[in-house]
Amino acid sequence: MKDHIKKVFKAGKAENAGWDDRQEMLSLFHQPGMEFDLKDHLLKDLYKTELKDMDSPNLKKLFNRIWCKIELKNHQAGSKTKYLYTAIGIAAALVIGLFVGIYINSLQTKPETVYYAAHSPKGSVSEVILPDGTVIFLNADSRVRYAMEGENGIREVFLTGEAWFDVAKNPDKPFVVHTSFYDVQVTGTQFNVKAYETDNEVVTTLEEGQVIIQSSEKLKLAEDIILKPGEQAVLSMSSKEFTIRNVNTKWFTSWKDNKLIFINTNLKELVVLLERRYGVEIEVLNKEILGLHFDGTIKNESIIEIMEIMKKALPISYKISGQQIEIASKK
Structure with a gap:
């Protein structure tokens, strides 16, 4: 019996396990005749388990805490024999619940990206500091939604309105600003994007470093547009054409200094x-x-x-x- 359980678990937990193997493993939990051997296997397996996912709970430490609490109650109880079976039942039940929950969760696809949001209402300018050290100033009536681990592992921000960025340098993890009209990709630089949906133009102004303006779902470019410091890209919403010009960047970024x-x-x-x-x-x-x-x-x-x-x-x-x-x- 124990060898059969061990064999089924080994096949069901394998990275290349098929649907039938996983179904057979999960079916063990619904067979009363295997309950004791199954709990015994899980308890032994628990102490050997080292989860690679740092976001997952540490089952070994968690089980130890559960067991210590049960032992504490044991010293206060009268019958050690009765306690032993009760403790094993409680601990095993907890282990089974944890194991099944985490295992089923491991079968799911990659978790959805977590986004955070910030908003600067009319009449105000707000400053946002991202976990990587990037600084964003939000102009009035502007909002951003951002993730440090976006699609394909990049840093990404979705902007509505106007924002000035001082992006922390990280060549291995590009930083992309998505507007409703085009995308702006950088690795570390200072720039301003004005992309109010009610305006007639979308304007990107580069102060330091380099930015690359790229196509989006709404706008397909013949080729990427690379800006140098002191340059500004203006997209006309009526003609859908870009104009690149040299400007005094302070005229377009001074709003962040009130x-x-x-x-x-x-x-x-x-x-x-x-x-x-x-x-x-x-x-x-x-x-x-x-x-x-x-x-x-x-x-x-x-x-x-x-x-x-x-x-x-x-x-x-x-x-x-x-x-x-x-x-x-x-x-």
């Missing part, structure tokens, strides 16, 4: 930026003024101070009611 720089920014774009930064809703009553352009820098000013600056620089008037702002042409 500063916005506007260079010939039209009022339509300015309204969107102010809504995100201050968490307000802005309505422009006269559409003809949307083409007005504004130059300036915002750092610690309140929304009222900003509106006063704009009022002096542009032919506009405004009215604030709670979180609502109306902008009209100056009469």
